[in-house]
Amino acid sequence: MSAGVLTSTGVVAAGRARRTRRWRLIVTILAIAVVVAFCLSLMVGRTFYGPDEVLRVIAGQKVPGASFTVGVLRLPRAVLAALAGFAFGLAGVTFQTMLRNALAAPDIIGISSGASAGAVFAILVLKVSSAATVSVLAIVTALATAGLIYLLAYKDGVLGTRLILIGIGIGAILKSLVSYLIVRAAAWDLQVAMRWLTGSLNGAAWSRVLPLAVAVAVFVPLLLGQARNLDLLRLGDDAAAALGVRVERTRLVAILGAVALTAFATAATGPIAFVAFLAGPIAARIVGPSGSLMIPAALVGALLVLVSDLIGQFAFDTRYPVGVITGAVGALYLVFLLVRTNRSGGSL
């Protein structure tokens, strides 16, 4: 009898070890894919530079031509793409896990629109020109938007469903404000408009990368520290509390971290459509039912933005901003959801 129990514990332990190995393998593969995409976006362009030249530029050597093209144009763009994708992916999966709804990403429930509205208001109405000030304003408005949504959703406690719907309502107001400001702007600048409507990496510079890099360094560890608690929240508030999770505290930290990441990333690149929305579900399909989704989703986000930007820049006659490409991917994903019609596993 006791031998049987022992064996079954052994089986469970072996299964857990196998799943952990599988999870580590997947994360490693995703990380390698991100690095490959990153290097590709440094090498590919109007002029192709080989890995050796790119490496020498990164090492700080002077390479005629490549120093400018790779060092000044491509490197900030690629870093910005990777960081923004990482931030959007992590923020998206945090919201989806916390609200227990695969459609409840920060770009759908109005948080990105808050950041966008703040940035557009700063640029077009307050005539702010420094990227840092614009970022600060975008972050303040995104936090204020999230706070407002949270307050409005509060009625004998906050319910995920009510929070999502109120977020959609607030998002509608902010989006109409953004379009109004842009359409009424004296000089219609397509690049600026596209950046704040769908997200774009054009005009990437180190001054825009820096605030986002700091935010990623601060808030990513904060969120990853809550990964276990967040995964337990998926079981429902009561079950999580019974397992020793401080539910409200976890939720508050998660909201703060995810909103901050969304806000900083939006301030740097605009609301790149659907990255936050797609990263979680894609990661869930790759990783499977066991194992944390946070790191895989963040890597998937980075990969999505890097690859979409490459496609947007070079696959067509027109250079499309990255948000247009990710948006089209999002449309395909919605169709895929329909076609799959997996009723048993449907947890929309």
Place this chain on the structure above:
Amino acid sequence: MTTLVAPQRSPGVAVPRRPLPARLAWLGIAVVALVLVATASVAFGSRVVSLHEIVSAFTGAEDGIAQAAVRGRLPRTILAVVVGATLGLVGTVLQAVTRNPLADPQVLGITSGASLFVVTGIAFVGLASPMAYIWVAIAGSALAATFVYAIGSLGRGGPTPLKLALAGAATSAAFNALISAILLPRIEVMDEFRFWEIGGVGGATYDKLALVAPFLVTGALICFLSARGLNALALGDDVAAGLGERVARTRLLAATGAFILCGAATAVAGPIGFVGLMVPHACRLLVGVDHRWLLPCSALAGATLLTAADVVGRLVARPSEVDVGIVTALIGAPFFIVMVRRLRMRSL
């Protein structure tokens, strides 16, 4: 897992039937209100015209600047009245057909479908005649609505208001990205589209009005004819079928009417949100839930609301103006939030 259930005041059951004189009185008041705002719409603008001058413009007694201003504002006023009435009808029918208190052409992403189809038609098929725009917009509305409804029905619990609203928001975001993808290489289409996209009645002409009139009349007739069927649908599919109603046919017919109206209105005035959301709820309080009363009342109230919103938009930003689509979003989204807060949420 939390889900949303229809509110107690769902189309149909809990609201008491209003006495006939009260209903007639409210309809009368709605007519008076409409006449008042229409007069205001003709009178106010960058030049304020007196009542005497308005009358003289119609009788042809005098001919001056004031009379010219009145004649210039007349098509715009008529368009606002007609589109507002249309949106009121569309909202009422959509809320009844989907049994969803949050249904609205913009919330459900239907207007973005119309936009996407029109843009696609202009860019790829060389669509040029306004008549063709209307047909294409109707087709786009119908397809987008079906798409959103299908996505919102995935998973457990069928099409709840939450899932429909999320599916609508996600679909709009995806369609908007596709619209950007089509427009970016075609700067000349884009320049026209960006003004149309916000939704406004400023570009009204008698030609446009004559063009959409047959569509609006047909759509409105279909909606009015299905009023009795919509009353039966409010009881729930099973009860309605038990009472001898052919549920699927009623739903299809009423929805077709709504798509014709929505597509035609969007083709002439651009996407205008939230009128269809607010009006039916207000009218249900005034004349009760019988669609034979509710539909005319919604048409009158929608016309009043949109015309008033247009006047407000012209007054607050003189000598410039705020497009009516922005004004309705600014009034309507808070209304949406109040609605959400009143919905009964049930924890499972």
